[in-house]
Amino acid sequence: MQTESGTRPVLEVADLTLSFGGLHALSKVSFAVQEGTIAAVIGPNGAGKTSLFNCISGFYRPQHGAIWCEARDISRLHPPERAKLGLARTFQNIALFRGMTVLDNIKLGCHVHMRTGLLDGLLYWGRAEREEIELRTEIVERIVDFLEINHIRNQPVASLAYGLRKRVELARALAMKPKVLMLDEPVAGMNREETEDMARFILDVKEEWGITILMVEHDMGLVMDISDHVTVLNFGQVIASGKPADVTANPDVIRAYLGAGNVSQLRARIAGRAA
Amino acid sequence: MGFDWLFFAEVTLAGLGSGALLALTALAYVLIYKATKVVNLAIGEMLMMGAYLFFGLAAGYSLPIWVSILLALIGGGILGAVIERAVIRRMLGESAISIFMVTIGLGSIMVGIVEIIWTPNPARLPDFMGTAPLFIGDAYVSRKIAISFAVASLLIVGFVLAFRYWRGGIALRATATDQGAAFSCGINVPAVFSISWILASVAAAGAGILIGSVGGISPTMGVFGLSALVVVIVGGLDSIIGALIGGLIVGLLEAYAGTYIGGEYKLVTTFVLLLLILMLRPYGLLGTGEIERL
Numbered sequence: 327m328q329t330e331s332g333t334r335p336v337l338e339v340a341d342l343t344l345s346f347g348g349l350h351a352l353s354k355v356s357f358a359v360q361e362g363t364i365a366a367v368i369g370p371n372g373a374g375k376t377s378l379f380n381c382i383s384g385f386y387r388p389q390h391g392a393i394w395c396e397a398r399d400i401s402r403l404h405p406p407e408r409a410k411l412g413l414a415r416t417f418q419n420i421a422l423f424r425g426m427t428v429l430d431n432i433k434l435g436c437h438v439h440m441r442t443g444l445l446d447g448l449l450y451w452g453r454a455e456r457e458e459i460e461l462r463t464e465i466v467e468r469i470v471d472f473l474e475i476n477h478i479r480n481q482p483v484a485s486l487a488y489g490l491r492k493r494v495e496l497a498r499a500l501a502m503k504p505k506v507l508m509l510d511e512p513v514a515g516m517n518r519e520e521t522e523d524m525a526r527f528i529l530d531v532k533e534e535w536g537i538t539i540l541m542v543e544h545d546m547g548l549v550m551d552i553s554d555h556v557t558v559l560n561f562g563q564v565i566a567s568g569k570p571a572d573v574t575a576n577p578d579v580i581r582a583y584l585g586a587g588n589v590s591q592l593r594a595r596i597a598g599r600a601a
Numbered sequence: 602m603g604f605d606w607l608f609f610a611e612v613t614l615a616g617l618g619s620g621a622l623l624a625l626t627a628l629a630y631v632l633i634y635k636a637t638k639v640v641n642l643a644i645g646e647m648l649m650m651g652a653y654l655f656f657g658l659a660a661g662y663s664l665p666i667w668v669s670i671l672l673a674l675i676g677g678g679i680l681g682a683v684i685e686r687a688v689i690r691r692m693l694g695e696s697a698i699s700i701f702m703v704t705i706g707l708g709s710i711m712v713g714i715v716e717i718i719w720t721p722n723p724a725r726l727p728d729f730m731g732t733a734p735l736f737i738g739d740a741y742v743s744r745k746i747a748i749s750f751a752v753a754s755l756l757i758v759g760f761v762l763a764f765r766y767w768r769g770g771i772a773l774r775a776t777a778t779d780q781g782a783a784f785s786c787g788i789n790v791p792a793v794f795s796i797s798w799i800l801a802s803v804a805a806a807g808a809g810i811l812i813g814s815v816g817g818i819s820p821t822m823g824v825f826g827l828s829a830l831v832v833v834i835v836g837g838l839d840s841i842i843g844a845l846i847g848g849l850i851v852g853l854l855e856a857y858a859g860t861y862i863g864g865e866y867k868l869v870t871t872f873v874l875l876l877l878i879l880m881l882r883p884y885g886l887l888g889t890g891e892i893e894r895l
Contacts, residue, residue, distance in 0.1 A: 383785055409787035421782035423775050434775050434786050437768070502786065 620852020645826020681802025837888020
């Protein structure tokens, strides 16, 4: 898939088909994410957004299709290998390591880039230890400052408010130094202020850290505000994609979201029943 | 004459000795449960296999004691790795009860194998600890129990330190709390499964050699695993510290009950404790509140 500018997208999904028994969660889904952009995937509940995420991060094996990361076919790789290549993600229902502190959670994100393996860690204490210390100072401090979570760094994550936990999860994903950061509903369940904070962080991740972002989100305001490209899924199929403004004007999208005809038809129906 | 404090101290020491062995075996349950969420009822039999491996190498092939111990531990580890890779890995995702039943079956198979190779008769392990009594102050302790206590404690401390500071231990903790998140953080979750089964099997084999040296071996010695299961339920299926505290509590309780109430009340007391704990704290003293109900 070549783009107008001639550069290959950082993440490409081609013809992805995933079914569970007779249920087609995804059918022939294709899209590309350009480097340095924020791409959003939207769609009604059950449209296959999270299934798509799980395919990209390797939790599900699609029956057909391929996924490329930086022109490398990663379709057959296991999740940890994909993580090493630069795919980091957050989860819809926050998946933090309960019982560990904020800092420990973030440090586990660095796990991906430890040069020593599991057994080496046992054999070469010195090297592993030096690495730990370097990590702590270098990446973690930068992330903690950036996401403004310095005041809670030593608290157990279980004691944190929802919005802060989301932020810690983002911090852990950043600690993986990803090429593509995948956010599964980053502002779900957040109040207005928390949503604005998160939007600012996401934009800064793109602009200051140069990380490409792929997100699934229901908050249309956020999607329209910050994303460069939107893909709309319905019943596992791509029904529209393009710039945010183009997508919202698309009648198929309106139908998918409202379930019947278009907005005026829907209004007419409601009015008719009321009369 | 008042209360015999010296005798009490001796009973306490004996109780701590068996408590340490219980704790070590309980640790094997906890390691496996934490990583794979499997309650492995074959732990008792894996412990027995460890003891028989040692017996076969040291008595059958007349290998030096230390070589036999080392080989028996390695053999135990291989056994654990094979069971995990060949059987349990395929079962992941099935209901907890199914996997639980499979481990019971595996236990029976191991008993059968041991009976075929070594006959069902009890045997004595070659003595490598000596028999000269030890005295702590005035209190007498059986040398074997003292050595078992020391070795089990060292192993436990080793495991706890590894769990805290070794990266593999941290990976195990991460996997235990959230598999999906661990996977996406680049932790090789299947490798964590294997490592936890291997470590648990080595711990069980070590406990088997110690228990066998104290009380002799037989294909039914795996029953010790059930006492350790009580420990695990008392302490919490997913708590390492719980396994340690639970082990000492059950060890002491059994020693006191066996001495002061009568040997036949030993198990009754243990199970009364189990009943009380299950009524008051169904997930154990230190366990987290979301364990499987079996």
